[in-house]
Amino acid sequence: MQCPLLYRFRVIDKLPEEPSVAATRGTLVHAVLERLFDSPAAERSAPRAKGMVAAEWRRLLAQRPELAKLFSPEERADEATEGGDAPAGEELALDEEKLSRWLGEAESLVERWFTLEDPTRLEPAERELFVQATLDSGLRLRGVIDRVDIAPSGEVRIVDYKTGKAPKPEFASEALFQMKFYALMLWRLKGSVPRRLQLVYLGSGDVVSYDPEESDLLGAERKLLALWDAISRATESGDWRPRPSRLCGWCDHQAHCPEYGGTPPPYPLTVQPRLPEPRTEAATTQNSPASPPAEGS
Known part of the structure; x- marks a missing residue:
């Protein structure tokens, strides 16, 4: 719905995308709000939830070490981007000030949730x-x-x-x-x-x-x-159109997008030309050379 060509890049070409600070913060906050309900209702307080943010970040980083690049000093981040992941046994240094500010933003989001819902009165199914x-x-x-x-x-x-x-x-x-x-x-x-x-x-x-x-x-x-019909037709024909919007500025695939002068990678699927729509019986009779013209024509 957002952009057919972006759908192709993500689902068919499976082009890699860099993790984003905003999306990772969303993942972190979701994890805290999910795990808070593991605690008894009386212990579901804002201070406790805020205190879970750093621990959940460490858990997330252990699962996805590549997220460390989001908070690496600029020069180290550039080296990691050019040379791939950090050498075996070497962890990327983190910009502690940047990370602390980001964790603080996540804590603020978690704290705001308590002004919108009362988790002590909720028992999610x-x-x-x-x-x-x-x-x-x-x-x-x-x-x-x-x-x-x-x-x-x-x-x-x-x-x-x-x-x-x-x-x-x-x-x-x-x-x-x-x-x-x-x-x-x-x-x-x-x-x-x-x-x-x-x-x-x-x-x-x-x-x-x-x-x-x-x-x-x-x-x-x-x-x-x-939507699925449109996806199926585009998959068969290979015709995936870009749909420019205000979200293009955050897209990782501008280098491959015609809207930015890029060229999509070769289409990895076999293109299947669609057959022409079958003509109706009336149209066949009308266009048949053996049919005489109607009177008055």
């Missing part, structure tokens, strides 16, 4: 829930839901954390579509429409809620089927 559902068409959907709450009455609330700011109303549809995607999967799996979709924007301190109806999810399903 699921956290970081991997969901997979197959539509009647055969299209398989997969996703990971940040949190699922189930009320004593059985009503379901889907919650998603966003570490950025709430978008302006004219740009809110993309985030809401993501939530409808999750709701559609749970509806197909459980047979009931979730009661509420809730987006928690930690960057701006906003909570956006939406109560979907069955018609909303049917509309999301139709949109997904149309």
